[in-house]
Amino acid sequence: MSRLRRKTPADELRPRRGPDSPIVELHDVTKVYPGGHVALERVSMAISRGEFVFLVGPTGCGKSTLIKLLIRDLDPTEGAVMIAGRDVAKLPDKKIPHLRRNIGTVFQDFKLLANRTVYDNVAYALQVIGASRAEIREKVPETLRLVGLQSKVHSYPDQLSGGEQQRVSIARAFVNHPPLLLADEPSGNLDPVTSIGIMQLLYRINRTGTTVLVVTHDREMVDKMRRRVIELYEGRVVRDEVGGGYTEESTTEFGMRMRAEMGVGVEGHTNGGVDDF
Amino acid sequence: MGRIGFFIKEGFRALRRNAAPSVAATVTTAITILVLGVLLPVFFFTQRTSEGVREQLAVKVFLYDDATKQEIGALRQRIRGLEHVRSVAFVSKAEALEILKDRLKDPGVLRELNTNPLPASFTVKPDDAANLTAVRRELTPPGPDGRPKPISGIVQNVVDAQETANPIEEVTSKLKIVLILLTVLLVIASVLLIGNTIRLSIYARRREVEVMRLVGATRWFVRWPFMIEGVLVGIMGGAVAILLLWLGKLIVVDPLADSFTLIKAQTDTDLAFPVLVAVLAASSTLVSAIGSGFTLRRFLRV
Ligand SMILES: Nc1ncnc2c1ncn2[C@@H]1O[C@H](COP(=O)(O)OP(=O)(O)OP(=O)(O)O)[C@@H](O)[C@H]1O
Ligand SMILES: [Mg+2]
Numbered sequence: 337m338s339r340l341r342r343k344t345p346a347d348e349l350r351p352r353r354g355p356d357s358p359i360v361e362l363h364d365v366t367k368v369y370p371g372g373h374v375a376l377e378r379v380s381m382a383i384s385r386g387e388f389v390f391l392v393g394p395t396g397c398g399k400s401t402l403i404k405l406l407i408r409d410l411d412p413t414e415g416a417v418m419i420a421g422r423d424v425a426k427l428p429d430k431k432i433p434h435l436r437r438n439i440g441t442v443f444q445d446f447k448l449l450a451n452r453t454v455y456d457n458v459a460y461a462l463q464v465i466g467a468s469r470a471e472i473r474e475k476v477p478e479t480l481r482l483v484g485l486q487s488k489v490h491s492y493p494d495q496l497s498g499g500e501q502q503r504v505s506i507a508r509a510f511v512n513h514p515p516l517l518l519a520d521e522p523s524g525n526l527d528p529v530t531s532i533g534i535m536q537l538l539y540r541i542n543r544t545g546t547t548v549l550v551v552t553h554d555r556e557m558v559d560k561m562r563r564r565v566i567e568l569y570e571g572r573v574v575r576d577e578v579g580g581g582y583t584e585e586s587t588t589e590f591g592m593r594m595r596a597e598m599g600v601g602v603e604g605h606t607n608g609g610v611d612d613f
Numbered sequence: 614m615g616r617i618g619f620f621i622k623e624g625f626r627a628l629r630r631n632a633a634p635s636v637a638a639t640v641t642t643a644i645t646i647l648v649l650g651v652l653l654p655v656f657f658f659t660q661r662t663s664e665g666v667r668e669q670l671a672v673k674v675f676l677y678d679d680a681t682k683q684e685i686g687a688l689r690q691r692i693r694g695l696e697h698v699r700s701v702a703f704v705s706k707a708e709a710l711e712i713l714k715d716r717l718k719d720p721g722v723l724r725e726l727n728t729n730p731l732p733a734s735f736t737v738k739p740d741d742a743a744n745l746t747a748v749r750r751e752l753t754p755p756g757p758d759g760r761p762k763p764i765s766g767i768v769q770n771v772v773d774a775q776e777t778a779n780p781i782e783e784v785t786s787k788l789k790i791v792l793i794l795l796t797v798l799l800v801i802a803s804v805l806l807i808g809n810t811i812r813l814s815i816y817a818r819r820r821e822v823e824v825m826r827l828v829g830a831t832r833w834f835v836r837w838p839f840m841i842e843g844v845l846v847g848i849m850g851g852a853v854a855i856l857l858l859w860l861g862k863l864i865v866v867d868p869l870a871d872s873f874t875l876i877k878a879q880t881d882t883d884l885a886f887p888v889l890v891a892v893l894a895a896s897s898t899l900v901s902a903i904g905s906g907f908t909l910r911r912f913l914r915v
Contacts, residue, residue, distance in 0.1 A: 437829035464830040
């Protein structure tokens, strides 16, 4: 179906300038929406391969706008957005699907296909890259198990809770193991237990080598995560630092620490499958 | 009550939005294919009759009785060398009399003549009906005084059947133009209505399309389902038309063919029914593919 050449994800978003070049770079990016609203103003940042980064800030500060720029859903008004050393604005239209296949995106509003089951929603991300049926049959259940949705395979999005829809969205973003995962408010409106479960899942994905950028306005949680935090305020970067002693830890350690710090009991539900490894 | 009214209204709105355009497109395609299905055999038929008329088109070159064998032979060579001449056949005085005798119901009339009054002649056939006048002009080029003069002294007279042939040609070609125009209009209507169906479908699924694009679907990956939807509408219309034609053939044409050999010969030789069906099925697919392809290019520039 696809005219684009298939490559393994590991092959993709190959650095143009050596292995240590950032996977995401923004150079003085300004985004002015039609009508004159300045959503982002001279934003610069660089995210290295394998990093786990939080993007925080109050509502309306431009977080989703930044995500949209990264997948070229929007074009910057000024400045350059680079993915794996390539200027996204200079990609020919034909290459845009290719870019998006290599960036798993969890959208703030999930963007699930309403008339397809959970299974088919996740499978769609594989179908667009021309995956074989065998591959789909193998990877979709595997990924749904990872996000703990194996019992909802045949449900439709409107039969799911918000948290479940969010996890379908994560499964779809991750099913073809993209080198870069963007998650826009993946724990928005969720209770602390489920939030931690989702953070733990993203952390686990990060530990497979995927670069993860998580958008959230939950500053309390972010402060306790001890990961790099970039904070936006009214479209500007006001903070970019590694919070509270960045340490290597296993997903289980991470989960236990998070639960303790957030004051959630260990015996609280485990978000199916996230812990069992 | 208000609730039921609301549901009925909603139901009708959904029907108007989705079913009505598809039904309209299907019906229009069916009519187009139906007209095409009647038109194609008619076309073949008129083509054939006008070919029959063409077959009879010829210029007759009547000769003086005193023409010698050599003169006749030379003239035959000369006429053969003219442009647009397909064939030259010599009809001697005696043969002309025989032909006349065959045509007359009462050959006795001729017995009263002592001599044969009929001249010998050449029957000159043009390579194409349209070139009849050209051939005639070649046979009677303008003389020194500017008036047409036969190319040879032994030629008595040059006559052609143009006057009788032309009205037939005119009628069939006018009929053809009308039929072609009708088909063209119907094809345009089908293309537009199928396009409209697809457009509404795109509109109904615009959110879905956006999501597909955001997860990395290529343009054509998104377009294909719509394309197929359009082609299905076309094929449905085509199937309805073919079914009607088939019924028409069973009920009207076949019984007639048994009693009229002309129709029988027509249906047997010119355009076999399976061939017609194949052509119609292909046309309906093509028309709907064009309709949806055109619309997708215009309205799904995702
Ligand atoms: N399509 C648009 N046209 C005009 N203005 C827009 C558009 N999309 C967003 N904005 C404005 O740009 C600003 C940033 O929007 P954005 O969606 O990036 O915020 P956000 O940081 O994601 O907020 P939230 O935390 O609520 O999701 C907001 O003030 C918003 O009103
Ligand atoms: Mg947002």
